[in-house]
Amino acid sequence: MERAHSDRALSDRLTRDGDAARGADGARAAEAKLAEAAGLAASINLVIVHSAILPLRTRRPATLLGEGQVAQQGQALRDAQVTVAVVDAALSPVQQRNLERAWGCKVIDRTGLILDIFGERAATREGTLQVELAHLEYQRSRLVRSWTHLERQRGGFGFLGGPGETQIEADRRLIGDRIVRLKKELEQVRRTRGLHRSARNRVPFPVIALVGYTNAGKSTLFNALTGADVTARDQLFATLDPTMRGIRLPSGRRAILSDTVGFISELPHELVAAFRATLEEVAAADVILHVRDAAHPETAAQRTDVFRVLDDMVGEGLLDDGYRDRMIEVLNKADLLGGTQNVELRPGAVAVSAISGEGLDAVRAAIDARIAAGMELAAYDIPPQDGARLAWLYQHGEVVDRQDRESGVHVTVRLLPADRARFERHDA
Numbered sequence: 001m002e003r004a005h006s007d008r009a010l011s012d013r014l015t016r017d018g019d020a021a022r023g024a025d026g027a028r029a030a031e032a033k034l035a036e037a038a039g040l041a042a043s044i045n046l047v048i049v050h051s052a053i054l055p056l057r058t059r060r061p062a063t064l065l066g067e068g069q070v071a072q073q074g075q076a077l078r079d080a081q082v083t084v085a086v087v088d089a090a091l092s093p094v095q096q097r098n099l100e101r102a103w104g105c106k107v108i109d110r111t112g113l114i115l116d117i118f119g120e121r122a123a124t125r126e127g128t129l130q131v132e133l134a135h136l137e138y139q140r141s142r143l144v145r146s147w148t149h150l151e152r153q154r155g156g157f158g159f160l161g162g163p164g165e166t167q168i169e170a171d172r173r174l175i176g177d178r179i180v181r182l183k184k185e186l187e188q189v190r191r192t193r194g195l196h197r198s199a200r201n202r203v204p205f206p207v208i209a210l211v212g213y214t215n216a217g218k219s220t221l222f223n224a225l226t227g228a229d230v231t232a233r234d235q236l237f238a239t240l241d242p243t244m245r246g247i248r249l250p251s252g253r254r255a256i257l258s259d260t261v262g263f264i265s266e267l268p269h270e271l272v273a274a275f276r277a278t279l280e281e282v283a284a285a286d287v288i289l290h291v292r293d294a295a296h297p298e299t300a301a302q303r304t305d306v307f308r309v310l311d312d313m314v315g316e317g318l319l320d321d322g323y324r325d326r327m328i329e330v331l332n333k334a335d336l337l338g339g340t341q342n343v344e345l346r347p348g349a350v351a352v353s354a355i356s357g358e359g360l361d362a363v364r365a366a367i368d369a370r371i372a373a374g375m376e377l378a379a380y381d382i383p384p385q386d387g388a389r390l391a392w393l394y395q396h397g398e399v400v401d402r403q404d405r406e407s408g409v410h411v412t413v414r415l416l417p418a419d420r421a422r423f424e425r426h427d428a
Contacts, residue, residue: 029298030053031053032297032298032301033088033265034051034053034088036264036265037086037088037110037113038051039215040113040114040117041086041113043117044116044117044120046084046086049080049082050076050077050080050082052073052076054069054073060095061092061094061095062094062095062098063095063098063099063102064087064089064091064095064099065099070099070102070103071102073085073103074102074103074104077103077104077105078103078104082103082105083105083106084105084106084107084108085099085103085105085106085107085108086107086108086109086110086113087099087107087108087109087110088109088110089109089110090109090110090111090266091107091109093141093142096108096109096142110266111138112138114264114267115131115134115135115138118131118134119131119132119135125189126186126189129182129185129186129189130186132178132182133179133182133183133186136175136178136179136182137179139175140172140175140176140179190280193280193281205246205254205255205256206253206255206256206286206287206371206416207255207256207258207281207284207285207286207287208247208255208256208257208258208285208286208287208288208289208367209258209260209281209282209284209285209287209288209289210222210257210258210259210260210289210291211260211263211282211288211289211290211291211306211310212262212263212289212290212291212292212302212306213262213263213264213292213293213302213303213305213306214261214262214263214264215262215293216262216291216292216293216296216302216332216333217291217293217332217333217354218259218260218262218291219259220332220354220355221289221291221330221332221352221354221363222243222245222257222259223354224354224357224360225247225257225360225363225364226245226246226247226257227245243258243259244256244257244258244259245257247364249364249367249368249371250361250364250365250368251368251372251398253368253371253398254395255286255367255371258281258285260279260281260282263305263306263309264305265301265302265305267309279313279318279319280318282310282313282319282323283313283318283319283320283323285326286326286371286374286416287326287327287328287367287370287371288323288326288327288328289327289328289330289363289367290303290306290327290328290329290330291330291332292329292330292331292332293332293333294331294332294333294334294336294337294343294351295333295334295336295337296333299331310323326370326374328348328349328350328363328366328367328370329345329346329348329349329350330349330350330351330352330363330366331343331345331349331350331351331352332352332353332354333353333354333355334351334352334353334358334359335353335355335356335358339353339358340352340353340358340359340362348366350362350363350366371416372398372414374416374417375397375398375414375415375416375417376414376415376416376417376420377400377412377413377414378412378413378414378415378420379410379411379412379413380393380410380411380413380423381407381408381409381410382408382409382410382411383407383408384407384408384409386408389423389426390409390411392423393411393413393415393423396415396416396419396423397413397414397415397416397419398413398414398415399411399412399413400412400413400414
């Protein structure tokens with residue numbers, strides 16, 4: 001795929017073809033989808049000079065669009081000297097090829113655009129591997145006689161007979177070999193991440209994962225809660241690689257906050273599969289903060305899209321079906337609505353402005369309460385000489401009662417199930 005950089009000539013253009021608005025299931029209007037597609041393109045420095053919403057009565061196998069629509073848009077693209085056209089839908093290889101021929105410019109679909117953004121943003125070794133895997137899985141599906149140069153044959157090798165290997169076969173074989181190697185490397189990443197998770201379990205702190213629609217303000221909230229300096233920009237997919245920092249809650253309890261990649265409607269399946277190692281952090285979290293942009297006109301539809309991705313993870317065995325019980329809904333950007341008092345909340349939800357800091361204490365308190373709700377009450381008698389074990393209980397639990405006696409200290413403490421099992425296993 002051609003990469004878009006900030007120093008590219010400004011003759012690079014975008015056109016957008018949108019489906020008609022989705023049904024009454026809380027889906028966004030065509031205009032909102034157009035604005036989102038424009039935001040995706042602008043995030044990799046494409047300059048938009050032409051856009052259009054084209055209703056589809058039927059999806060044509062050859063071009064997706066009708067003949068009249070193809071001709072009309074082709075003329076508009078030529079008039080605007082467009083070199084890159086983005087169709088905000090999933091295109092088959094044949095449809096992509098035919099549109100490129102009809103319009104005389106490069107054509108990419110929604111999946112290709114998102115993959116291009118991810119390729120530009122990935123910074124860590126893991127993120128780079130994940131993006132390359134997703135990109136190759138996508139490109140492999142494009143190798144279906146879509147381009148004539150792939151139909152050339154190469155001669156046989158050595159004593160081997162036959163007409164030789166066509167270019168398309170060679171490319172498919174090379175891509176397949178690279179995919180196998182990438183999956184092995186990502187499996188090693190997954191094992192390493194599992195080891196890190198096991199290490200955290202040995203000195204267990206609750207893990208809080210931030211999830212939400214892209215550009216909902218997750219990284220800004222992450223910075224506000226932790227004092228970190230994670231990249232936070234007003235653009236789609238500013239964060240791709242997971243980041244973790246420690247935080248201290250009002251009870252004095254310590255926890256680990258994890259910032260993750262943002263979700264988007266119609267997230268390409270290749271990316272869900274490729275980012276499995278990252279999404280596993282969500283599955284392992286004790287508390288999930290679902291960060292929403294309260295000021296966005298399509299916030300309800302974005303909420304639906306996030307749950308659709310998470311439910312797909314449940315279907316693939318990446319997430320347990322009780323994840324909603326561990327979730328707190330955080331409606332961010334309250335400053336754009338005049339303050340937290342103006343945000344309409346569901347029961348158990350919290351309003352916040354990560355920019356102004358209003359509502360941050362309420363978020364911390366909600367996290368504390370959710371963690372406490374999952375804790376178990378236990379009582380222990382600690383001998384006088386065993387101050388280290390008493391200190392461990394104070395560090396990892398919430399001591400609700402303490403009685404100092406001649407025989408030692410009797411404490412009643414709330415502990416996470418894993419902490420209680422660890423303490424009692426050591427005690428045995």
